[in-house]
Amino acid sequence: MSTFVPSSKDLSRKWFVVDASGKTLGRLASGAARVLAGKNNPQYTPYIDTGDHVIVINAEKIVLTGMKASQKLYRRYTGFPGGLREEEFEKLLVRKPEAILEQAIKGMLPKTKMGRQMATKLKVYKGDKHPHDAQMPEVLDVSFAAHKAPKVPVSAQHDSLEG
Numbered sequence: 001m002s003t004f005v006p007s008s009k010d011l012s013r014k015w016f017v018v019d020a021s022g023k024t025l026g027r028l029a030s031g032a033a034r035v036l037a038g039k040n041n042p043q044y045t046p047y048i049d050t051g052d053h054v055i056v057i058n059a060e061k062i063v064l065t066g067m068k069a070s071q072k073l074y075r076r077y078t079g080f081p082g083g084l085r086e087e088e089f090e091k092l093l094v095r096k097p098e099a100i101l102e103q104a105i106k107g108m109l110p111k112t113k114m115g116r117q118m119a120t121k122l123k124v125y126k127g128d129k130h131p132h133d134a135q136m137p138e139v140l141d142v143s144f145a146a147h148k149a150p151k152v153p154v155s156a157q158h159d160s161l162e163g
Contacts, residue, residue, distance in 0.1 A: 006043045006050060013121075014052040015132060016140035021061040023142070025104055031142025032056065033108035036118045049114055053121045054105075055137055057128050060097040064089065074103070098124040 016035060020028055034040055038050030064072065072089040092100060101124045109115040123132065 015135040015137035017055045017137040018140050021058045025062050029104035032105050055130050056124045059101050059124050059126050097126050
């Protein structure tokens, strides 16, 4: 018996669309990163990019919990001396909401060539329109409860044991 190793001809990449309206930033980002990395596929292999494409819409409607919306800072460096630039979450959300989600999701992917390849399959859009209708994307539920097994009431467990 040999171990199955997927190749490029074995992979069929799906397209998923995620609505960010009212979703928490970190939970949405971890769910999207999981799909981009291919960890939801049964043929997941750590050293092969088996992930699917993810489209995120309504990026401007993302939420943060607690006081993070007023305290979180985004820093970048221009490359010039004294070129550290800081921007608050609230201002960046108005100016460029796509950058917030892209940075959060890319930060959860591997920091390698393959991680950068996975990040190319991420598309983030402001508003509810996207130009990828031809790919027929499926709706993806990345809520925290979707990663857990469904809970069965205790009374139903006892009924099944008795029968």
